[in-house]
Each structure stands twice: as structure tokens, then as C-alpha cells.
Amino acid sequence: MHIPDGFLSIPVSAGTIGLSTAYGVYCHTKIKDRIQEKNIPLIACSTAFIFAAQMLNFPVLGGTSGHFMGATFAVLMFGPHIAFFIMTMVLLMQALIFGDGGLLAIGANVLNMAIAGTLVAHLLISSGKKVFKSENIQIFSAAFFSIIVASLLCSMEVSASGTIGFAQMAPVMVGVHALIGIGEGLITATAIAFLKKANVVSEVRGYV
Amino acid sequence: MFKYRSTVIFILLSLVLAVFISPFASSSPDGLEWVAEIKGFLSSGEEIIYWTHSLMPDYRIAFISGEGLSTSVAGFLGTIICFIASLLFFRIFLRKRKKLQSD
Known part of the structure; x- marks a missing residue:
């Protein structure tokens, strides 16, 4: 759901860039004293993995595709604050090098995927322990709802820009992303299970 | 096990x-593109493009004609670029801290 520049008005682009920058400063203060040198290669790997996995569009319904987002994956591995920078890094590279997502729309894309996506995942994972017994179901639901909330926010930004009415866009947008969210849940749970088996996860102090 | 096994x-x-x-x-349109298409605002996404210097637009490399190969090479480069950019970025946090400690 990378938003191109043409879908957003200048005020919405500027506002979301402001919000995203402020949240970035907050995350910076949160991690600047805590980040461990030994984790940095694995953080960089996660950035590369999320980029690579985002290239893999899978078909949903007729004529539509979706792809992995990775916010929940990043939160599970390193917590929400490092996850913000991982997601933002991927989005910046995609916008600047691959023309995926607009330049001024970067604020909205960061807000949806790097902020809302990670916060929803963080909230559901930290509270989900009491709700779900199975870790896989907990991971699945966090990933699923991170996509739902991101697609809802995306609808709000596009409709606030006057491109289309909210009532016209949100139901289809969230509807199709409910299907993509199922893919997100399955991929996130599978990736974490694989990295656990390969003993990669045990080296970081994340959520799993 | 050697140090960088996980990496x-x-x-x-x-x-x-x-x-x-x-x-x-x-290669079907993604969720947002699909919504834009059926709701008739896809064209507005193509009207305004502020950044036109993407090296590999659409995850392709212009001078490689084979579609699959072009995507593979773009994917390879993108993955390496993301890895290196992230590695350098997160090192900044360490450098600042070391500076503070030595002061």
C-alpha cells in the first residue's frame, strides 16, 4: 500500500511528514543508549529481509495482489522503536531507488507502515500473551491487524486529500487488505518459526 | 559456531x-492500486511524480531486457543496499555513545 504522490494533497503530505519526524525523534531517544553493537548485523539483515520479502506479491482474489509488510516481524525481532527505523529505512529506499511510494508521500507511508503498523503489532503482542495461548495465533493476529489499521489510515489520508470520499474508499481498501492481512500473518509466523529453528532469533532480545 | 553464522x-x-x-x-496491481483503479482515481497517481531519479523504477533495470533477470538483479541490489544502509545508519548510535564515553 505504498501511496504515490498524486494521491495526497500537500497539507496531508506535510502533516504526515511532521508527525513521522516527531515520532522518529522520540524513537531515537528511546534506543540511542540501548542499542547493542552485536545486534546491528542482524538488524541490517532484517531490513534486507523485509525489503526482499516485500517484492514477493502474492495473488488475492481476481486481478489483485498483496505483499508482506513486515512491521510485526520487525517488532517481534527488535521491539517497536528499532522496528520503526527498520521499516522507515525500507520505505526510504523503495521511494528513492525503486519509485515505489511517492517522495512527499513518504510521511504518510511511514505513518501507516512504520508507525501504526509497529504500534499495533507491539500493542497486540504485549497484551496478547494474556489473551492467546498459542504464540503463532498471537503473531498472526498482530500481523493481521497491523495491515488492517495501516490500510484504514491510508484510506483516511487519501480521502483527507480530497482524492476520493472516505466512505467510498475505506470499505474496499480495508476489505482487500483483510485478505492481504491473512498472508501477512502466515508469512510473519513462518519467517519467525524458520529463524527460530535456525537459531537466529535466540541471538536477539526481541519479543520471541 | 563462528560469530556471524546467524547473519x-x-x-x-x-x-x-x-x-x-x-x-x-x-504482477497484478496491489491492494491500493486496485482500489484506485475501481474507484477511478488511479490516473491522479500518475499525474504528479516529484521524484524522477529512481535508478530502478518498478524493481527493474532498464538495460536488462529479460523481465525475470531484470527483477532478480534489482532485487539483489536492493537487498544489499538495504543491508548496508541499515548497517551504517545504526552504527551512528554507537559512534555518538563512544564519543560521550571518551569525553
Whole structure:
């Protein structure tokens, strides 16, 4: 759901860039004293993995595709604050090098995927322990709802820009992303299970 | 086990996805594009493009004609670029801290 520049008005682009920058400063203060040198290669790997996995569009319904987002994956591995920078890094590279997502729309894309996506995942994972017994179901639901909330926010930004009415866009947008969210849940749970088996996860102090 | 075992496994997994699986990815429009198409505002996305210097637009390399190969090479480069950019970026946090400690 990378938003191109043409879908957003200048005020919405500027506002979301402001919000995203402020949240970035907050995350910076949160991690600047805590980040461990030994984790940095694995953080960089996660950035590369999320980029690579985002290239893999899978078909949903007729004529539509979706792809992995990775916010929940990043939160599970390193917590929400490092996850913000991982997601933002991927989005910046995609916008600047691959023309995926607009330049001024970067604020909205960061807000949806790097902020809302990670916060929803963080909230559901930290509270989900009491709700779900199975870790896989907990991971699945966090990933699923991170996509739902991101697609809802995306609808709000596009409709606030006057491109289309909210009532016209949100139901289809969230509807199709409910299907993509199922893919997100399955991929996130599978990736974490694989990295656990390969003993990669045990080296970081994340959520799993 | 050597020190960078996990890093190697993890980066290899990423490269396998980007190089060998990406040519088989669906080329259908993604969720947002699809919504824009059926709701009739897809064209407004093509009207304004502020950044026109993308090296590999659409995850392709212009001078490689084979579609699959073009995507594979773009995927390979993107994965390596993301890895290096992230590595350098997160090192900034360490450098600042070391400076403070030595002051």
C-alpha cells in the first residue's frame, strides 16, 4: 500500500511528514543508549529481509495482489522503536531507488507502515500473551491487524486529500487488505518459526 | 559456531527471496492500486511524480531486457543496499555513545 504522490494533497503530505519526524525523534531517544553493537548485523539483515520479502506479491482474489509488510516481524525481532527505523529505512529506499511510494508521500507511508503498523503489532503482542495461548495465533493476529489499521489510515489520508470520499474508499481498501492481512500473518509466523529453528532469533532480545 | 553464522543465514534467506523467488511474484496491481483503479482515481497517481531519479523504477533495470533477470538483479541490489544502509545508519548510535564515553 505504498501511496504515490498524486494521491495526497500537500497539507496531508506535510502533516504526515511532521508527525513521522516527531515520532522518529522520540524513537531515537528511546534506543540511542540501548542499542547493542552485536545486534546491528542482524538488524541490517532484517531490513534486507523485509525489503526482499516485500517484492514477493502474492495473488488475492481476481486481478489483485498483496505483499508482506513486515512491521510485526520487525517488532517481534527488535521491539517497536528499532522496528520503526527498520521499516522507515525500507520505505526510504523503495521511494528513492525503486519509485515505489511517492517522495512527499513518504510521511504518510511511514505513518501507516512504520508507525501504526509497529504500534499495533507491539500493542497486540504485549497484551496478547494474556489473551492467546498459542504464540503463532498471537503473531498472526498482530500481523493481521497491523495491515488492517495501516490500510484504514491510508484510506483516511487519501480521502483527507480530497482524492476520493472516505466512505467510498475505506470499505474496499480495508476489505482487500483483510485478505492481504491473512498472508501477512502466515508469512510473519513462518519467517519467525524458520529463524527460530535456525537459531537466529535466540541471538536477539526481541519479543520471541 | 563462528560469530556471524546467524547473519549469513539471514542474509542468504533474503537474497534467495529477492533473486530466485521475485521473478515469480504476481504482477497484478496491489491492494491500493486496485482500489484506485475501481474507484477511478488511479490516473491522479500518475499525474504528479516529484521524484524522477529512481535508478530502478518498478524493481527493474532498464538495460536488462529479460523481465525475470531484470527483477532478480534489482532485487539483489536492493537487498544489499538495504543491508548496508541499515548497517551504517545504526552504527551512528554507537559512534555518538563512544564519543560521550571518551569525553
